Amino acid sequence: MGQQEPQEQDPEDLLELSDDTRSLLESNDLRPLWEVEDDLGNESEGLEADIWKWEDIQAAIDGIERDVPIADLPPGFQRRVAVPLNTGGYDNAISNTIYVGVQTVSPGETAPSHRHSANALRFAIDGSEDMKTVVAGEEFPMKDGDLVTTPQWEWHDHVNDSDETATWLDVLDLPLVLDSLNTRQAFENHELERQPVTKSQGYWESQYGRARPEEQAQEGGIPGPFQGDREATPPYRFSWQDTLQTLRQRAENDEPDPHDGYSVSYVNPATGSPPLFPTMSFRAQLLQEETDPHFHNAVDIYFVIEGEGVTHVGDEALEWGERDIFVVPRDAIHHHEPDGEAILLGMTDRPVFESFNLYAEAEPQ
Numbered sequence: 001m002g003q004q005e006p007q008e009q010d011p012e013d014l015l016e017l018s019d020d021t022r023s024l025l026e027s028n029d030l031r032p033l034w035e036v037e038d039d040l041g042n043e044s045e046g047l048e049a050d051i052w053k054w055e056d057i058q059a060a061i062d063g064i065e066r067d068v069p070i071a072d073l074p075p076g077f078q079r080r081v082a083v084p085l086n087t088g089g090y091d092n093a094i095s096n097t098i099y100v101g102v103q104t105v106s107p108g109e110t111a112p113s114h115r116h117s118a119n120a121l122r123f124a125i126d127g128s129e130d131m132k133t134v135v136a137g138e139e140f141p142m143k144d145g146d147l148v149t150t151p152q153w154e155w156h157d158h159v160n161d162s163d164e165t166a167t168w169l170d171v172l173d174l175p176l177v178l179d180s181l182n183t184r185q186a187f188e189n190h191e192l193e194r195q196p197v198t199k200s201q202g203y204w205e206s207q208y209g210r211a212r213p214e215e216q217a218q219e220g221g222i223p224g225p226f227q228g229d230r231e232a233t234p235p236y237r238f239s240w241q242d243t244l245q246t247l248r249q250r251a252e253n254d255e256p257d258p259h260d261g262y263s264v265s266y267v268n269p270a271t272g273s274p275p276l277f278p279t280m281s282f283r284a285q286l287l288q289e290e291t292d293p294h295f296h297n298a299v300d301i302y303f304v305i306e307g308e309g310v311t312h313v314g315d316e317a318l319e320w321g322e323r324d325i326f327v328v329p330r331d332a333i334h335h336h337e338p339d340g341e342a343i344l345l346g347m348t349d350r351p352v353f354e355s356f357n358l359y360a361e362a363e364p365q
């Protein structure tokens with residue numbers, strides 16, 4: 001010790017540990033920071049820009065609908081879903097925070113009632129008045145473009161009383177909770193396949209309208225075994241008719257956002273502000289012109305509601321049409337180029353970053 005002459009040595013050699021020190025560290029599950037440093041942030045490969053074409057998704061969901069009745073599914077989620085996987089080395093979801101799936105329920109089928117810690121929403125693709133998601137005692141019809149929340153720890157089942165197969169997008173914060181935070185999912189099956197319908201249709205919406213009960217219908221803060229200071233999201237249906245009308249009013253009267261076009265956010269009805277869930281935020285975006293490039297550390301996942309176009313992500317061009325799903329990775333420079341008019345459903349984990357004062361967004365220089 002103290003005998004070395006640093007000037008004559010390769011700096012790397014200065015970090016060479018004696019065999020004794022090395023084995024002391026290793027046998028006690030310790031590692032020096034300068035060796036750990038390069039592994040920080042490299043546990044996964046990172047997300048990649050990616051697109052799933054609707055015709056491929058449709059063929060896949062038709063196939064699994066033919067092959068597997070919901071009633072045959074093993075205990076667990078008991079949902080018939082095709083799950084897009086990000087090619088950046090993910091084998092369970094489209095991103096490391098947000099999961100998207102495409103679910104089908106055949107005429108007469110029920111996806112049985114359960115509840116879990118993950119927040120979820122449904123965005124109806126092929127729906128109808130008689131396709132219902134039952135949440136917290138109320139039947140919510142799922143017409144095309146309707147968005148229905150099934151918040152954390154609320155019972156929910158999906159019941160198809162129509163004569164057509166119903167298809168929708170499931171969006172959950174599963175990978176954030178299960179993989180990124182590496183915690184367990186609280187999960188429970190209802191004793192009945194269909195939970196009892198105890199509320200009339202429109203009940204939940206009525207509790208969060210312009211005239212509200214002085215005491216919120218949903219008492220006691222966050223349901224289930226969880227704690228926190230964010231306002232719980234109620235069971236709620238945003239009808240596509242209303243959302244589209246708001247978008248049209250914006251397009252007629254307002255200036256578009258340079259990056260997102262005419263954009264409206266789905267608010268948490270309890271607060272009147274976004275995000276819809278503490279972990280995920282959603283917006284409907286009407287694009288009429290090419291947008292300006294920007295980048296941000298939150299992920300952007302899109303479902304194409306109407307129209308076609310291209311989203312440029314770095315050097316890649318994701319060419320999309322109606323019902324395609326695509327993902328823009330973190331920190332990737334991107335902009336949209338619609339072919340005429342297009343409407344997208346935008347999904348992001350931005351609220352997670354904002355909770356920690358870590359959201360960052362900029363335009364390329």
Ligand SMILES: [Fe+2]
Pocket residue numbers: 114115116120156
């Ligand atoms: Fe569920």
Ligand SMILES: [Fe+2]
Pocket residue numbers: 259294296300334
């Ligand atoms: Fe963006």
